[in-house]
Amino acid sequence: MVDFLRDFIHILRSSDLRISTSESIDAMNIVSEIGLEDKSLLKHSLSFSLAKTLREKEIFSECFDNFFEENYMNLKEGKLPQKIKEKNTEINDLDKLGDIKNNLEELYKNSDKTSLMTAMALAARGANLQDIKLFTQVGMFTRKIFDEMGLEKLNNDIFQASREGNIKREEELKNIRENLRLEIRDYVENQVKLRTSYSGKQLREDALSQMRLTQADKSDYKIMSGIIRKMARRLISVHSRRKRKSQRGLLDIRSTIRKNQEYDGILFETIWKKTRVDRPKIVALCDVSGSVANVSRFFLMFLHSLTEIIPNVRTFAFSNKAGEVTDLFESKDIEVAAAETLLLHGGGSTDYGQAFVDLEGLLENNIDRKTTVIILGDARSNYGDPRCDVLKTIQEKSKRILFLNPEPISVWGSGDSEMQRFIPYCSKSKVCNSLNNLENFVDDMIRSSI
Amino acid sequence: MSNNKTSSNGSAKDSIENIQSNFEKQGYICNTHIATAIFLSQSLGKPILVEGPPGVGKTELAKATAEWMEKPLIRLQCYEGLDEAKALYEWKYGKQLLYTQVLKDKLNQIVSKSDSLESSIDNLNNFDDIFFSEKFLEPRPLLKAIESENGSVLLIDEIDKSDDEFEAFLLEILSDYQVSIPEIGTVKGKIKPIVFLTSNNTREIGDALKRRCLHLYIPFPDPFLEEKIISSRVPEIDKNLKVQLVNFVQGLRNLDLKKLPSVSETIDWARSLVLLNVKTLEPSLVRETLNILLKFQTDIDVSDPEIENLIEKSKK
Structure with a gap:
């Protein structure tokens, strides 16, 4: 029973559920209370301790069905209670494995599928199948398990048969070998599916969050917006706490005295003034022309996933004319909104000067000393007038300007890039071309504006 | 075994x-x-x-x-803003103060008995323990639960x-x-x-x-369970109406609403329909009483065009 639960928890963990030791102990206790007879009872009992959000419950349910479909037969046939009785499980397993090794042929010929499965499970443990990480390892593990089950003896038998010229027996044994290999391969492939679906995803996500956004492929968008959601959740949980702390202000003497009148004027309870948190205002201006469209897309999605901690975001998109897209993001799903933004405003030839003029016109007086202006783009203005004078007025009215450029610093200012002329008006200018960069930047920005 | x-x-x-x-x-x-x-x-x-x-x-x-x-x-x-003082325990400051005021004379006596500063502090120290004893402790819910x-x-x-x-x-x-x-x-x-x-x-x-x-x-109950809940809470309801009502609410939960109608709201609705002596769901009646189920005007607007449809389905 311990083994089964351990395997099951291992599988759950590799499917992105965080299960602590204390929770697995709980699960053990639950199993000993409930027993294994009733599958559905067992399922929802285990879910109380092993899956603690709605999403986790869904994953749990899927894993449970997959896992017990395969192993439940073994559980039921009393293999487990026996094991508990015999304390020396290890030795017992090894003995059995020895038996299998010597009698692989008979095992295949005589016994039913269940005992073959049991034998395979036993050999799999010997071959450390639980360590399998990638799909490409299937062949290797198949071979390892086959070895554990006694491939050597089978090969020897085949060799001997061919030396003796017993072709019929040789054929028969070869058939057995092939069939067994297929069975084992199926088994390993199943296990891989069960165990690696998550770790493979994890690898992919890691790679994607470091990848240059300009290279992102359409097929990756879905995973990437998942990553953005995760990052946003992380930032929200970190920053919502900070905000609450910084809200407490000085001692409010008047209310403290009033409150403590009931204690004869002795100051037992303290009342604190609340400092007004300056709600940071953020204005983002994003270049959505071909070259930087992808970066803008993800940046916009990111900003609008953070409404819980930065409620006052206004976003503008431009290629040659700037337009506000805030409403789009507020009324629609962020992925849809991002796609529509690119459709509406992308495609023109970039003109930074015009964009700054438009931005200033659209904002009018809605820009003040609390406003952070973020500009995202490659600063390539097609040799048009960059209108640094307008940028300067924006800088004077606002708290600060932050510039994000997806191009590496070495090419800033080369060709039609006006980056070097923009830098003097920006409090910070940064390279930003991967999701990780984006996260770090947004984290920084919130830290300095709350 | x-x-x-x-x-x-x-x-x-x-x-x-x-x-x-x-x-x-x-x-x-x-x-x-x-x-x-x-x-x-x-x-x-x-x-x-x-x-x-x-x-x-x-x-x-x-x-x-x-x-x-x-x-x-x-x-x-x-x-x-809930804190320890409101959840766990609190000292009864007022009572402590009152007692020190009332017992001022007594305290004077005790202090005056002792001749040195040291012994009077010792004497007072003993009182400290009295004032911070369970007599002056106001247990709040958590402490109450543990002590019970x-x-x-x-x-x-x-x-x-x-x-x-x-x-x-x-x-x-x-x-x-x-x-x-x-x-x-x-x-x-x-x-x-x-x-x-x-x-x-x-x-x-x-x-x-x-x-x-x-x-x-705990998710929203399935129709079967919800019917059972309704018949337990509103036993006087007509059986036919009960089935219709539960189906209607279940259908309502499939719409894109801000706040889905909960079980307690279904019960409230069932009670009011019984009071109004309703035998079967009618569109006009549902429109009049929908505000019992839905608490946002936008939700009511969203479901309004669907009402006939839902009633039709719920009668099957």
């Missing part, structure tokens, strides 16, 4: 069924899922964290458990509304069922209380707290 196992399983199943039927007697209809959670929390001595949309009976579950076990229900409603003689059911309602700090503070109490009061010492209960925490998921509950609890998610 295996025989033993079967019998213990049998008894586990029996206890779960027992819990279910007992709840039913009190008018709390639940599925085996919920009953199993109650059974396990009792046998493992673990708190239960109950989550689910508002109005599916999370608080009712605690009440039903208290009634079934014949133990007092102690309820702690969480809100932003015959055990109790503690309901910590809407834990998601409290601050992170309070959640951290709960950890000691939930894992050891004890409280340390600096002036008195550690208070440990004789009988572990049965603890329910409820959450509407307005914010994510910390992992540390979740780890210490069994987690029960």
Whole structure:
């Protein structure tokens, strides 16, 4: 029973559920209370301790069905209670494995599928199948398990048969070998599916969050917006706490005295003034022309996933004319909104000067000393007038300007890039071309504006 | 061994069924899922964290458990700014002050008896202990639950509304069922209380707290269960109307609404339909009473064009 639960928890963990030791102990206790007879009872009992959000419950349910479909037969046939009785499980397993090794042929010929499965499970443990990480390892593990089950003896038998010229027996044994290999391969492939679906995803996500956004492929968008959601959740949980702390202000003497009148004027309870948190205002201006469209897309999605901690975001998109897209993001799903933004405003030839003029016109007086202006783009203005004078007025009215450029610093200012002329008006200018960069930047920005 | 196992399983199943039927007697209809959670929390001595949309009976579950076990229900409603003084214990400052005022003369006597400063401080020190004794301690819900003689059911309602700090503070109490009061010492209960925490998921509950609890998610009930709940709560309802009403509400939950109608709202609606002497659902009537089910004007607007359709379906 311990083994089964351990395997099951291992599988759950590799499917992105965080299960602590204390929770697995709980699960053990639950199993000993409930027993294994009733599958559905067992399922929802285990879910109380092993899956603690709605999403986790869904994953749990899927894993449970997959896992017990395969192993439940073994559980039921009393293999487990026996094991508990015999304390020396290890030795017992090894003995059995020895038996299998010597009698692989008979095992295949005589016994039913269940005992073959049991034998395979036993050999799999010997071959450390639980360590399998990638799909490409299937062949290797198949071979390892086959070895554990006694491939050597089978090969020897085949060799001997061919030396003796017993072709019929040789054929028969070869058939057995092939069939067994297929069975084992199926088994390993199943296990891989069960165990690696998550770790493979994890690898992919890691790679994607470091990848240059300009290279992102359409097929990756879905995973990437998942990553953005995760990052946003992380930032929200970190920053919502900070905000609450910084809200407490000085001692409010008047209310403290009033409150403590009931204690004869002795100051037992303290009342604190609340400092007004300056709600940071953020204005983002994003270049959505071909070259930087992808970066803008993800940046916009990111900003609008953070409404819980930065409620006052206004976003503008431009290629040659700037337009506000805030409403789009507020009324629609962020992925849809991002796609529509690119459709509406992308495609023109970039003109930074015009964009700054438009931005200033659209904002009018809605820009003040609390406003952070973020500009995202490659600063390539097609040799048009960059209108640094307008940028300067924006800088004077606002708290600060932050510039994000997806191009590496070495090419800033080369060709039609006006980056070097923009830098003097920006409090910070940064390279930003991967999701990780984006996260770090947004984290920084919130830290300095709350 | 295996025989033993079967019998213990049998008894586990029996206890779960027992819990279910007992709840039913009190008018709390639940599925085996919920009953199993109650059974396990009792046998493992673990708190239960109950989550689910508002109005599916999370608080009712605690009440039903208290009634079934014949133990007092102690309820702690969480809100932003809830702290130890309001949740655990507080000194009765006023009473302490009053007593020192009233006993001024007595204190003078005692102090005047002693001849040196040192001995008078010693004397006063003894009083200190008197003033910080259980006489002057005002127990709040958590302490009450731990101290109660015959055990109790503690309901910590809407834990998601409290601050992170309070959640951290709960950890000691939930894992050891004890409280340390600096002036008195550690208070440990004789009988572990049965603890329910409820959450509407307005914010994510910390992992540390979740780890210490069994987690029960109560979704909206299926039509069958909802019908049972209605007939238990509103027994006078016409059988035909009941089926229609439940189907209608279930259909309403499939629409894209801001706040889905909950079980308690279904019950309210059933009661009002009974009062209005309704035998079967009619569009005009549903429109007039829809505000019992839906609490946002936008939701009412969204569902308005669907009403005929839903009624049609619910009658099948």
